[in-house]
Amino acid sequence: MKHTLVALMQDHPGVLNRVSSLFRRRGFNIESLSVGHTETPGISRMTIVIDSTDTSVEQVSKQLYRLIEVLKVSDVTADPNVSRELVMLKVHAPASRRAEISSLADVFEAKIVDVAHDSLMLELTAGPDKVDNFVELVRPFGIREMVRTGRVAMVRGSNTHSAESYVRSA
Amino acid sequence: MSETRSGAQIMCEALIREGVEVMFGYPGGAIMPFYHALPEYPALHHVLVRHEQAAGHAAEGYARASGKVGVCVATSGPGATNLVTAIADAMMDSVPMVAITGQVAAQFIGKDAFQETDVTGITQPITKHNYLVTDVNDIAYVMKEAFHIARSGRPGPVLVDIAKNAIVARTTPQWPDKVNLPGYKPNYEGNRRQIREAIKLINDAKKPLILAGRGIQLSGAFAELRELAERTGIPVITTLHGIGAFPENHPLALGMPGMHGWVHNNRAIQECDLLLNLGSRFDDRVTGKTSSFAPNAKIVHVDIDPSEIGKNIRVDVPIVGDVQNVLRAMLEELPARDATEWVRHIHAIRDQHIQKQQYNRPDTDMFMPHDVFAAFTRIVNERGPYRVCTDVGQHQMWAAQLIDWIHPHSHITSGGLGTMGFALPAAMGAQFAQPGETVWAIAGDGGIQMNIQELATIVQEQLPIKIAIINNGYLGMVRQWQELFHDRRYSATPMWSPDFVKVADAYGIPGMRVTHQSQVEDAINAAYETPGPMLLEFQVEREANVFPMVAPGASISDMITETPALTTV
Ligand SMILES: Cc1ncc(C[n+]2csc(CCOP(=O)(O)OP(=O)(O)O)c2C)c(N)n1
Numbered sequence: 001m002k003h004t005l006v007a008l009m010q011d012h013p014g015v016l017n018r019v020s021s022l023f024r025r026r027g028f029n030i031e032s033l034s035v036g037h038t039e040t041p042g043i044s045r046m047t048i049v050i051d052s053t054d055t056s057v058e059q060v061s062k063q064l065y066r067l068i069e070v071l072k073v074s075d076v077t078a079d080p081n082v083s084r085e086l087v088m089l090k091v092h093a094p095a096s097r098r099a100e101i102s103s104l105a106d107v108f109e110a111k112i113v114d115v116a117h118d119s120l121m122l123e124l125t126a127g128p129d130k131v132d133n134f135v136e137l138v139r140p141f142g143i144r145e146m147v148r149t150g151r152v153a154m155v156r157g158s159n160t161h162s163a164e165s166y167v168r169s170a
Numbered sequence: 171m172s173e174t175r176s177g178a179q180i181m182c183e184a185l186i187r188e189g190v191e192v193m194f195g196y197p198g199g200a201i202m203p204f205y206h207a208l209p210e211y212p213a214l215h216h217v218l219v220r221h222e223q224a225a226g227h228a229a230e231g232y233a234r235a236s237g238k239v240g241v242c243v244a245t246s247g248p249g250a251t252n253l254v255t256a257i258a259d260a261m262m263d264s265v266p267m268v269a270i271t272g273q274v275a276a277q278f279i280g281k282d283a284f285q286e287t288d289v290t291g292i293t294q295p296i297t298k299h300n301y302l303v304t305d306v307n308d309i310a311y312v313m314k315e316a317f318h319i320a321r322s323g324r325p326g327p328v329l330v331d332i333a334k335n336a337i338v339a340r341t342t343p344q345w346p347d348k349v350n351l352p353g354y355k356p357n358y359e360g361n362r363r364q365i366r367e368a369i370k371l372i373n374d375a376k377k378p379l380i381l382a383g384r385g386i387q388l389s390g391a392f393a394e395l396r397e398l399a400e401r402t403g404i405p406v407i408t409t410l411h412g413i414g415a416f417p418e419n420h421p422l423a424l425g426m427p428g429m430h431g432w433v434h435n436n437r438a439i440q441e442c443d444l445l446l447n448l449g450s451r452f453d454d455r456v457t458g459k460t461s462s463f464a465p466n467a468k469i470v471h472v473d474i475d476p477s478e479i480g481k482n483i484r485v486d487v488p489i490v491g492d493v494q495n496v497l498r499a500m501l502e503e504l505p506a507r508d509a510t511e512w513v514r515h516i517h518a519i520r521d522q523h524i525q526k527q528q529y530n531r532p533d534t535d536m537f538m539p540h541d542v543f544a545a546f547t548r549i550v551n552e553r554g555p556y557r558v559c560t561d562v563g564q565h566q567m568w569a570a571q572l573i574d575w576i577h578p579h580s581h582i583t584s585g586g587l588g589t590m591g592f593a594l595p596a597a598m599g600a601q602f603a604q605p606g607e608t609v610w611a612i613a614g615d616g617g618i619q620m621n622i623q624e625l626a627t628i629v630q631e632q633l634p635i636k637i638a639i640i641n642n643g644y645l646g647m648v649r650q651w652q653e654l655f656h657d658r659r660y661s662a663t664p665m666w667s668p669d670f671v672k673v674a675d676a677y678g679i680p681g682m683r684v685t686h687q688s689q690v691e692d693a694i695n696a697a698y699e700t701p702g703p704m705l706l707e708f709q710v711e712r713e714a715n716v717f718p719m720v721a722p723g724a725s726i727s728d729m730i731t732e733t734p735a736l737t738t739v
Pocket residue numbers: 561562563564565566588589590591613614615616617618640642644645646647648
């Protein structure tokens with residue numbers, strides 16, 4: 001089963017390396033990892049997706065806590081949450097096929113962000129399944145280039161995983 | 171106080187503020203400004219080792235014998251990489267240590283400058299935490315954090331890599347009175363509910379067993395462990411690093427389990443219905459094949475490091491906390507009980523199997539290594555306070571098995587990493603920590619040669635260390651595995667050695683060679699009666715084996731107790 005972990009950490013130099021090196025060293029298999037700023041300066045947020053059939057979610061979380069910079073690790077899998085990935089695709093698009101591609105993009109609410117004489121660049125932000133479907137449907141047109149981000153997630157409702165409370169504890 | 175200081179001076183003052191009295195190190199380009207400042211601080215004694223690895227192990231020996239943080243210092247590049255083995259060793263054995271390394275100046279970092287290595291990168295998986303400091307203003311608080319992290323929670327090594335520009339630059343130091351580490355909050359108090367759960371299991375168990383590890387020593391829970399055992403009658407098994415946690419002359423003491431543990435202990439683990447693991451990490455040398463470990467037992471695991479719980483062995487009642495606090499809380503509510511029948515049963519197994527020095531003793535007058543350890547246990551326990559640092563190999567296992575270990579922290583060895591070359595430098599650190607005690611370094615003919623250069627340090631520092639070399643002419647432990655599991659093909663294990671007594675003599679250390687069992691006691695007594703250091707070489711039977719033994723990867727139910735007869739020619 002896929003688990004989504006959200007980790008907050010101080011964004012010191014080298015902290016991403018500590019996390020990735022920890023995963024390598026412990027043999028943890030990571031499906032996706034993305035990291036970025038939070039609402040609080042100095043604190044980064046990482047969304048980690050792991051498959052619990054080959055990697056112990058509990059060990060991932062406990063080993064992360066051993067890193068001095070890691071403030072909080074939460075498994076949000078069971079909480080109702082919004083998960084998003086972003087994909088950009090450069091698709092082979094001669095004039096004859098443009099209409100078809102653009103209506104497919106419409107159905108998925110993907111954007112056409114660049115037009116060249118025989119290609120289109122598409123952008124879609126959506127849940128992981130929807131992104132998968134979209135990529136599969138676009139594939140027959142000829143994907144020339146694709147880039148996809150890792151997943152980010154946020155739990156629904158007014159409870160927060162805010163970083164604020166960790167900034168000043170001393 | 172508003173006077174400016176160089177980074178080097180701030181480093182020295184920080185060390186003094188942290189209570190450091192001695193450090194072990196070796197100078198070089200990047201760290202030279204630190205060494206320049208050092209003579210201004212006579213409170214800091216610096217021991218010049220002969221190889222940085224020894225500085226690391228000496229810091230470990232100091233920490234292991236004192237409970238305080240050990241400090242080692244090296245320059246950038248090769249100096250720092252020479253520390254790596256000792257840092258890894260400290261990490262595996264939870265030894266509080268701060269390693270300080272010089273780094274090339276900030277503007278050269280990343281340029282493959284002379285003697286530049288990515289030391290924080292290299293040591294990242296083998297430190298509890300590490301720092302790269304490039305600004306003199308960061309030195310004061312980083313040093314404070316480093317010592318705090320090294321000694322608190324589950325102790326471990328912290329490396330502070332300081333760029334030369336920061337060591338040279340001047341500033342007015344801002345000494346923080348507290349550390350600000352929002353992500354680091356070790357949990358010292360065990361959860362009450364879980365502790366009550368454990369108490370219930372203790373009351374209900376028919377065959378309860380205590381497995382005591384290094385956590386007992388690190389938290390100082392000696393009296394609590396003893397009270398627990400005596401109130402409940404539960405017998406106590408001590409791991410290699412649990413040696414000293416519970417006196418082996420106590421009627422409830424059972425000795426060591428695992429790969430070279432006693433048969434009765436492994437049997438007891440397999441039969442018990444409750445295993446109380448107090449501060450041991452279920453190392454594979456203890457558990458053997460994990461799927462068949464303690465199959466009938468409910469398992470309570472007390473550890474200050476939550477990541478150890480459930481890592482190797484399933485646990486029924488996890489308790490995260492300092493084992494001394496947990497035991498104190500437990501003892502507040504724990505009623506007395508009795509386990510006499512069960513202990514009698516284990517003792518019956520023990521009596522069936524040949525015990526201690528009789529073990530594997532052939533019917534000849536060969537001079538067996540066992541004779542040396544039998545003499546050690548007699549003499550050492552009579553002669554007053556002592557620390558014994560062992561190296562890695564057969565002699566290490568014989569020492570663990572055959573000496574009657576009574577005192578906390580008296581047994582110092584490299585367990586998790588199994589680092590040959592550990593004993594001699596560790597003994598130097600232990601002697602600094604306990605100047606009034608007799609410190610022994612016991613090593614094999616192989617391991618002693620891995621850091622034999624430290625004899626010079628011992629002489630320069632006038633350390634009265636007693637050195638025993640168990641010379642069997644082989645890398646004995648590897649030879650034993652070759653004998654048992656690799657068709658007796660002694661590939662790269664026979665070992666020529668120099669005349670160790672002459673080597674000692676060259677360093678100005680008195681030495682004595684022992685070639686017969688009848689000379690053993692006299693030699694050990696001579697070491698006690700000779701002031702200063704002394705080296706004893708015991709030329710023992712070459713192919714003696716350590717038994718009993720669990721084959722690597724096998725279940726601890728399957729113990730080999732003697733060398734199988736040769737089946738082929
Ligand atoms: C640095 C290092 N290299 C290799 C080993 C593998 N090893 C484990 S025990 C051993 C033999 C040790 O021989 P010796 O020091 O003579 O001790 P003995 O086993 O004969 O008592 C070796 C090579 C090790 N533990 N550490």
